[in-house]
Amino acid sequence: xxxxxxxxxxxxxxxxxxxxxxxxxxxxxxxxxxxxxxxxxxxxxxxxxxxxxxxxxxxxxxxxxxxxxxxxxxxxxxxxxxxxxxxxx
Numbered sequence: 001x002x003x004x005x006x007x008x009x010x011x012x013x014x015x016x017x018x019x020x021x022x023x024x025x026x027x028x029x030x031x032x033x034x035x036x037x038x039x040x041x042x043x044x045x046x047x048x049x050x051x052x053x054x055x056x057x058x059x060x061x062x063x064x065x066x067x068x069x070x071x072x073x074x075x076x077x078x079x080x081x082x083x084x085x086x087x088x089x
Contacts, residue, residue: 034070039089047087048077056083
């Protein structure tokens, strides 16, 4: 006579098949707080990309470095190792 699967094994298999699959990874919200100000980092990145697209058009962004300088109230960025700019925070 064939051996029955244990209830523990069957329950574990059922739990694995019923668990919802995550389609997109969780993305944290990152903020810079200084003095009485708060800046969302994603907004700084979006502003840098928008400035680049406004000047360079449809050129692909291959690299983006952002340097936050809260003491100056600014963020500086370098895109594709040659396009630079400044964003007031």
